[in-house]
Amino acid sequence: xxxxxxxxxxxxxxxxxxxxxxxxxxxxxxxxxxxxxxxxxxxxxxxxxxxxxxxxxxxxxxxxxxxxxxxxxxxxxxxxxxxxxxxxxxxxxxxxxxxxxxxxxxxxxxxxxxxxxxxxxxxxxxxxxxxxxxxxxxxxxxxxxxxxxxxxxxxxxxxxxxxxxxxxxxxxxxxxxxxxxxxxxxxxxxxxxxxxxxxxxxxxxxxxxxxxxxxxxxxxxxxxxxxxxxxxxxxxxxxxxxxxxxxxxxxxx
Amino acid sequence: xxxxxxxxxxxxxxxxxxxxxxxxxxxxxxxxxxxxxxxxxxxxxxxxxxxxxxxxxxxxxxxxxxxxxxxxxxxxxxxxxxxxxxxxxxxxxxxxxxxxxxxxxxxxxxxxxxxxxxxxxxxxxxxxxxxxxxxxxxxxxxxxxxxxxxxxxxxxxxxxxxxxxxxxxxxxxxxxxxxxxxxxxxxxxxxxxxxxxxxxxxxxxxxxxxxxxxxxxxxxxxxxxxxxxxxxxxxxxxxxxxxxxxxxx
Numbered sequence: 001x002x003x004x005x006x007x008x009x010x011x012x013x014x015x016x017x018x019x020x021x022x023x024x025x026x027x028x029x030x031x032x033x034x035x036x037x038x039x040x041x042x043x044x045x046x047x048x049x050x051x052x053x054x055x056x057x058x059x060x061x062x063x064x065x066x067x068x069x070x071x072x073x074x075x076x077x078x079x080x081x082x083x084x085x086x087x088x089x090x091x092x093x094x095x096x097x098x099x100x101x102x103x104x105x106x107x108x109x110x111x112x113x114x115x116x117x118x119x120x121x122x123x124x125x126x127x128x129x130x131x132x133x134x135x136x137x138x139x140x141x142x143x144x145x146x147x148x149x150x151x152x153x154x155x156x157x158x159x160x161x162x163x164x165x166x167x168x169x170x171x172x173x174x175x176x177x178x179x180x181x182x183x184x185x186x187x188x189x190x191x192x193x194x195x196x197x198x199x200x201x202x203x204x205x206x207x208x209x210x211x212x213x214x215x216x217x218x219x220x221x222x223x224x225x226x227x228x229x230x231x232x233x234x235x236x237x238x239x240x241x242x243x244x245x246x247x248x249x250x251x252x253x
Numbered sequence: 254x255x256x257x258x259x260x261x262x263x264x265x266x267x268x269x270x271x272x273x274x275x276x277x278x279x280x281x282x283x284x285x286x287x288x289x290x291x292x293x294x295x296x297x298x299x300x301x302x303x304x305x306x307x308x309x310x311x312x313x314x315x316x317x318x319x320x321x322x323x324x325x326x327x328x329x330x331x332x333x334x335x336x337x338x339x340x341x342x343x344x345x346x347x348x349x350x351x352x353x354x355x356x357x358x359x360x361x362x363x364x365x366x367x368x369x370x371x372x373x374x375x376x377x378x379x380x381x382x383x384x385x386x387x388x389x390x391x392x393x394x395x396x397x398x399x400x401x402x403x404x405x406x407x408x409x410x411x412x413x414x415x416x417x418x419x420x421x422x423x424x425x426x427x428x429x430x431x432x433x434x435x436x437x438x439x440x441x442x443x444x445x446x447x448x449x450x451x452x453x454x455x456x457x458x459x460x461x462x463x464x465x466x467x468x469x470x471x472x473x474x475x476x477x478x479x480x481x482x483x484x485x486x487x488x489x490x491x492x493x494x495x496x497x498x499x500x501x502x
Contacts, residue, residue, distance in 0.1 A: 151328035158301055158322040159342040159393070169341065173332040250332045250373035 038220040047224040056228075062205035064232075066122055066194035070129020071186055078134045079179065082141025092142070099142075102135045108192070111200040120201045129193030133186045137179060144178030145171055180247055183240040191233050254279045254397055254429045255300065260309035262295045268307060269295055270456040275431075275448055277397075282423065282430045282468075284440040286488065287450025288496045293433040297322065297399045300431075313397075318346070321395030323403045327382040329374040329389070335361060335381075336370035339388045346393065360388040364418065380411040387419060398423065400432045404439075416443070417472050424469045437488045441466075442475040449488065452495040460491055 020040050026032050027039030034042065050056040085092040110131060114124040152170050161169065198207025206229055213221035245252070257275040261268050269292035277283045287293050298304040300311055301322050313320070329338045339357035344350060361370050364384040374382055383403070390398070403419075404412045420443060423430055434440050440447050444464050451459040466478050475481060 149328065151324070151326060152330060154303055155324065155328060155330075156341075156345075157303065158324075159389070160318060160345045161341075165345055169330060169333070173330070177332070250334075251375060253376050 034220075035217070036219060038223070042220050043223050043227070046220045047228065050224065050228075056209075059205050059209050062122070062125075062202075063191070063194050063198065063207065066125035066129055066197065066205070067187075067190040069122075069126045070193050071133055071190040073126070074130050074133025074186065074190065075137055075179070077130070078137025079141050079175070081134070082138045083145065083175070085138070085142050086145035095138075096142075099135055099138050102131070103139065107132050107135065108196045111197055114197065115201045120203060124200075125194045125197035125202070125205065125207075128197040129190045132189040132193040136182055136186055136189060140178040140182045141175050144175045148174045177248055177251075180240075180244045183244060184237050187236045187240055188233060191229065191236075195229065254281075254314060255431065256310075256312045257296070257300070258310045258312075260296065260299065260311065261307045262292055262299055262304065263307045267454045269453050270450065273309070273450070273456070273458055275458070277429060277431050279429050280427055281445045282432070282443055283446045283448070284432045284434060284444040285448045285450060286434055286437060286440050286492070287456060288452050288492060289435065290453045291450040291456040291495075292453050293435075293450060294325070294401050297401050297431070297433055300399060315397055318393070319396040321390040321393060321398045323387060323390050323398065323400040325401045325403065325405060327374075327379065327386045327406070329382060329385055331374050334371050334373055335366065335377065335385045338374070338385055339392050342389055342393045357388070357392060360392045361385070364388045364391075380407055380415065383407060383411075383415060387415070391422065394426075395428070397429045398431075400430065402434050402436075405434075405436075413472055420470070420472065437485055437492070438476065441481055441484050441488070442470060442472050447484075447488070449491050449495075459495065462487065 023032075023037075024040050027034065027037075027042075081095060085095045108128065111124070111128050114127045118124040118127055148170055152174075153166065156166050156170060194205065195207035195210070198205035199211050200207075202208040202211075206225055210222060210225050213219075213225060255275070255277040257273060260273040260275075261271045263269060269290075273296065275283070275285065275296065285293050285296060295304055299306050300313070301320065302317075329335075330341070333341070336354055336357045339360050340348075340350070340353035343353035343356055348356070358367075358370050361367060361384075364387060366381060366384055366388070369377065369381065372381075374385070377385065383406070387403070404416055407415065416439070422428070430443075432440070432443060441464055445468070447462045447464060448458050449460040449462070450456045462484060464480070464484060466475060466480050
């Protein structure tokens with residue numbers, strides 16, 4: 001890895017550091033009210049305390065558990081429903097309008113209902129993360145299968161291939177590409193579901209902490225939590241990107 | 254080898270082509286030429302069963318496994334390497350993966366692609382992809398080759414070279430060929446017999462020409478044969494008469 005000052009990541013980092021320093025200076029000079037916008041050092045201190053006191057761990061665990069179950073479950077259910085709908089027109093007839101409706105509405109409005117049905121524990125958060133991911137993946141798979149390149153299908157037919165070969169050689173890889181293409185969005189959705197679910201009603205999780213920070217007008221904690229969630233989502237993004245690059249290496253020259 | 258009788262093909266209400274007869278005898282190289290929209294490609298699709306005829310009969314005296322279809326585009330499975338793409342047909346025929354891939358590697362080498370077996374189609378040039386597509390079909394050792402303007406997308410040099418290679422193979426293996434093309438010179442330099450389709454809709458066979466230039470041929474040298482310009486003029490006039498300007502502009 002070369003270390004050049006004029007590479008884009010370095011430039012971005014330099015600009016970011018400068019902005020944070022200006023912000024810090026303004027806070028020290030008393031030009032900005034810490035009630036609204038605390039100094040970066042104050043936010044860092046809050047973040048540090050959260051980890052050192054160990055207060056953050058159960059909350060992180062709760063949010064991650066909900067998001068991970070949401071994304072894994074969402075992938076499994078979304079892929080299964082997408083495949084089933086693409087192969088069984090009768091099922092598609094029933095499922096497609098429901099999915100279109102669920103896709104059109106802001107799905108987080110279901111959060112209160114899930115709390116009533118499943119309580120304030122993990123269940124309602126998983127359900128919200130799940131429904132966000134399922135709808136996304138359903139459409140990725142369903143449209144992916146419907147839009148499979150007909151030339152590839154004809155190729156397999158003229159080479160003598162039957163349904164089994166068609167599914168293995170054409171449909172599964174084609175759907176994998178669609179799903180992986182949507183993986184990053186799914187990660188974002190899963191976290192949205194988990195955090196919003198906690199925000200609505202819970203006793204643990206980053207969303208719960210955020211809700212607490214907001215109700216006590218603790219802007220340092222609020223910003224610290226926002227930064228924390230951003231960091232984790234970006235880490236997961238990087239992981240999904242690596243997975244995508246690996247599994248879709250055939251796309252790259 | 255093949256007898257197409259009274260073939261009618263339609264996508265909507267009006268037939269693209271109607272009452273078409275084409276005969277391809279064993280060991281012959283036959284071309285089907287015609288303006289765009291005359292349904293040339295549809296004839297090949299009907300022969301391989303990709304399209305259902307509205308009327309007429311298609312009789313083949315070879316099993317389906319002896320027919321190879323070389324498409325116009327070079328759509329390979331993008332998620333499979335060149336080797337896996339060539340091995341695909343062999344594996345469908347029941348060969349074990351290892352054997353199929355070894356054989357695929359041989360075919361890639363025969364087509365000048367030795368060492369490129371691990372590349373994905375996106376990592377190959379257009380000419381290389383075309384060769385992979387040819388290897389995929391030839392690896393199944395067909396007796397009867399159907400080709401749909403297989404070289405249309407290639408530049409002149411690559412095209413001539415690949416055509417020459419393929420023709421060499423056809424001669425060595427005594428393959429029977431039905432080629433669909435709109436390239437008159439290609440049709441003359443390769444074929445024993447040329448069918449000329451009229452402008453669609455309701456295209457029909459307008460003329461047939463025997464090409465009495467001895468085989469085996471060299472793609473480039475054939476153009477110097479005295480019969481070449483005569484035939485070219487004849488085909489040109491026939492096709493010009495068919496191609497109405499309203500259809501073009």
